[in-house]
Amino acid sequence: MDSNIEPAFQAQLQQATVYDSQQQNGFNHEPHFDITPQEQQDTSQQQLAAQACASCRKQKRKCDKLIPQCSLCQRIGRRCDYSEENRVLPPSAEEFTSLRQEVAELKHLLSSNVLPSARANASTKSSSDVSMSNDSSPANFLSSIIPNGQSQQPAWPAPSSFPSLFFLDSSAFEYERFQIQVPHIRVPPGALAALGSSAELRLMIENFFSSVHTYFPIVSKIRLYQHLANPLHEPGAEVALLFMAMKLVSTELPEGSPPQTPVYQDVKSFYTYMEAQNGFSIQMLQGLLLISLYEYGHGIYPAAYLSIGNAARLGHAMGLHARDVPQMLPRCTTWTEQEERRRVWWAVLILDRISNIGHRGKPFASAEPSPDMHLPTDDAAWDRGQMLAAAPLSLSASQTIRASSFARACQSVHLAGKVCRHIDDKTTPLDYRFEEALQLHRTLKALVALLPTEAEGEDPTAGPTLCSSMAICYSALLTLYDAYGCSERLVPDAPETQLIMQQESIQGIAEICESVLLLCRKIRQRIELGEGLGRLSPMTIECIYEAGASYAWYLRETSEPRYAEKLAEVSQLLRLCERRWRVAGQYLHYIDEFWQYGCMGDTDPREYISVIEATEYQMISAIR
Structure with a gap:
């Protein structure tokens, strides 16, 4: 475990591009259309783009590169995009050399700006107590890597694009068989410093699964370990957010200290940053649920009430509450992943209900579960990734x-x-x-x-x-x-x-x-x-x-x-x-x-x- 966690997170700063799993596997969810010979002959007399459009590259279709729209996209009525930002090319050796130099400079900045300030505030604390920044803002860490003179005011990067049609007209979105690409969000450098070394991260994960996981089992142990151990998977900002939330909720507070610790402020700022980047993922919702559990357990109101409502909204948006609604997340590929999503939605229901027991007269933020909704399966078997032969138990059982x-x-x-x-x-x-x-x-x-x-x-x-x-x-x-x-x-x-x-x-x-x-x-x-x-x-x-x-x-x-x-x-x-x-x-x-x-x-x-x-x-x- 030691040898896999730290390189996986260092890869955040050493990779130039992100390979989308669906692009690599070549999943095709659209009908097969080929360009006719007549259309191909007509393209020779028209202005052509420098490269194929994003949709044809993704579906591995022959593109005639017509401007402003290729023949295939025009025929099936889909958006045609020739922008360079969607191109996914492997980095060259020169780019890797340049990146290594930038990583070395970034490490120097982190060691000279971030860690000394944390040590000055608390010289007796270990690296696991390091905060993301002095004022708990991910924007300041992003601005710290920008050279002087290029930016006068710290600002978050531009948010990832999101198809608004998903919310404006979900029927049209499903009819066109559009898919939402999970955005890649850059990890603030301070988040890596706050998580500590690989040994500290490993101890934190073990502590979480031996404590909070016993009564709030919503994070798949086997999927998390497999994700970290796989060198082909690049842990994104959502995984870093989840780890920070796991650290927050599994750490016991010193006697007499308030619950609004620097780590709490950091993880709240991190989630706000993720939300501003149009981020969404099951790990992001898991992190928000752990934050909500922390706020509920320490009586941080109204933050707990609002965080739980936010989690319910995010779960509804991603379609976790039902299968026959528009889905933001890609289709599950394993039983363990499907069970994890089910448990995450049940966690939303649990926090939403128990937080309203003493708070009368307010509606729930989450929908009422249907009688045929499946209950979570055996906890130990799910942790092992072992699918049971017994039929799933429904709520009406x-x-x-x-x-x-x-x-x-x-x-x-x-x-x-x-x-x-x-x-x-x-x-x-x-x-x-x-x-x-x-x-x-x-x-x-x-x-x-x-x-x-x-x-x-x-x-x-x-x-x-x-x-x-x-x-x-x-x-x-x-x-x-x-x-x-x-x-x-x-x-x-x-x-x-x-x-x-x-x-x-x-x-x-x-x-x-x-x-x-x-x-x-x-x-x-x-x-x-x-x-x-x-x-x-x-x-x-x-x-x-x-x-x-x-x-x-x-x-x-x-x-x-x-x-x-x-x-x-x-x-x-x-x-x-x-x-x-x-x-x-x-x-x-x-x-x-x-x-x-x-x-x-x-x-x-x-x-x-x-x-x-x-x-x-x-x-x-x-x-x-």
């Missing part, structure tokens, strides 16, 4: 059929999304509304009863766990029960199902809070047994907060010491989770504020137990 951990998370978040839609929809008739609430209650309870049984036999060190799935189900149930458990929200003259749902909600809150408490103990046990905080999913924290708020309410209403003990246990885990995800500290602050303005002031819940016991003793003494 029975919950009793065993599924992978990530598939369970997808099922859970689908039900959580239905709960959010149900609560926000105020237009449905009352009888249907309460029937739907009861149906959601029964479906979620059935899945909740199934998950702990499956989790008993899992090996936490071997792969993903079901903690995220259980936490999402608990959050959905507590959200549903909160909407129907309060007697003040009862609707007059409502059907009998309203009282049934209220009874189920009051009883269900206590039961689910106990289940969350068991989940807290399980998480704490795994952390203390050596698993650490690296594999702690931020998706588990929201249900812990809801349980803590419920115990705070129980304690205020009943003053029973057992609720103070449970609240203290939940608060301790939130403090532990804060070391990995800062949003846990924000949740804990809200619980503390509730107590401050509720009944306890600044008293610790464990200290409140003795206060209750002393008060009960005084009351008994007074009665006697």
Whole structure:
């Protein structure tokens, strides 16, 4: 691995052109038309271009080079382009010599301008902590390679061309069988410096796959390694963006430091740069999803909410949500690649739903998945690139059929999304509304009863766990029960199902809070047994907060010491989770504020137990 990663990235600065895979393989998606002898004879008396048009070169067709349009392009009604910028020629030996000299000069600039400034800001940091620039702007790094006097103001290069017909009239785009060429975007030199050496990059990748990948498996391990090991593949800017996002989300923050680190600012600037260059790819969306996960886990709002919406828009534009819509990406060539795209879209749905559980009244940014949409397959088999013989599992399949951990998370978040839609929809008739609430209650309870049984036999060190799935189900149930458990929200003259749902909600809150408490103990046990905080999913924290708020309410209403003990246990885990995800500290602050303005002031819940016991003793003494 060591010998393959660094040369692959150094090739960014040593290559003059990019060979498009479809051009090399000669894929032809257009009908075969040949130039007739009469047309060929007529061309001798007309003005000819210096070279064949781009379309004929790509499809390997004979071009008569007529100006302004060759006969073949005119006959089939396609755009004819003779521009020199589309020519793809192998670099000559002189060009390679010149490039080597420029690379040497560029390395000198990087070592003299970039790295010393980073060392001056933090002399004790390793190269893995190097930021892209002093002010986190890729444009400044692009301007650093321009000689003095040629540019007064730093500016990004001109964006790659994109066929606007894809968005203006997708029917015409599909009818003409046009294809979108994935643009080649130059990597800002600072991005390579921020990733560090090949050894540091290898350690970062291994750390990512052993931590974040266990609960958010959206990056194919085998495809990533194959891509880096193949000398014919040139890693582009989208791969560099993905690596920076992997580094961002898998790195634990130092205690007390804010989450808006220089690396976070760099990767956000890098994505903005990619977007300005009309970039799009599955790696770019994966990088954006990891950025969104980081922002969600650290409570960086409204950035997290907007980033998730941006990811949904990009996924819709590329056509990941359905197969029968216009596609921006080329057709998949392997099962592993198809599964990766499916997982990426499910990740969009997961982040979109869980970020709206506590943020009521807002529509989802992503479309509702269809019942026949396939769930992710076995996680370990996908990591190995091993296609299973079993038929894929659809979303409408029975919950009793065993599924992978990530598939369970997808099922859970689908039900959580239905709960959010149900609560926000105020237009449905009352009888249907309460029937739907009861149906959601029964479906979620059935899945909740199934998950702990499956989790008993899992090996936490071997792969993903079901903690995220259980936490999402608990959050959905507590959200549903909160909407129907309060007697003040009862609707007059409502059907009998309203009282049934209220009874189920009051009883269900206590039961689910106990289940969350068991989940807290399980998480704490795994952390203390050596698993650490690296594999702690931020998706588990929201249900812990809801349980803590419920115990705070129980304690205020009943003053029973057992609720103070449970609240203290939940608060301790939130403090532990804060070391990995800062949003846990924000949740804990809200619980503390509730107590401050509720009944306890600044008293610790464990200290409140003795206060209750002393008060009960005084009351008994007074009665006697």
